[in-house]
Amino acid sequence: MNKKLLAKFKKALTQKKASITNKLNSKKVDEIEIETGGDEIDTATQSAEREMQFELGSIDKRIMQDIDNALAKIEKGVFGSCESCEKEIPQARLDALPWVRYCKECQEEAEKNLK
Ligand SMILES: [Zn+2]
Secondary structure (H helix, E strand, O other), X not given: OOXXXXXXXXXXXXXXXXHHHHHHHHHHHHHHXXXXXXXXXXXXXXXXXXXXXXXXXXXXXXXHHHHHHHHHHHHHOOOOEOOOOXXXXXXXXXXXXXXXXXXXXXXXXXXXXXX
């Protein structure tokens, strides 16, 4: 992969990381507001919302790990290769998900094994 493309993906990854960090930080503020809000009628709604936030949060954390992993791969010069079969991941896939670890085939294989 050429340097120009690598720089582009590095930028995309860094930006995504920053936006998740912002989101996670602002979420903490939201939670404090829920805690001190004290509106009894909305308790059920709030706990449902909190559960949803928790789920979103864990997906975000997962993506954060994958982003760090992808940034490390850029440093090592192995960015863009599948971690399972070591084939090159098509650029269209990287454009959509720059932090993706596997090619489509290996990803599908891994998901099949999970079921
Ligand atoms: Zn693969």
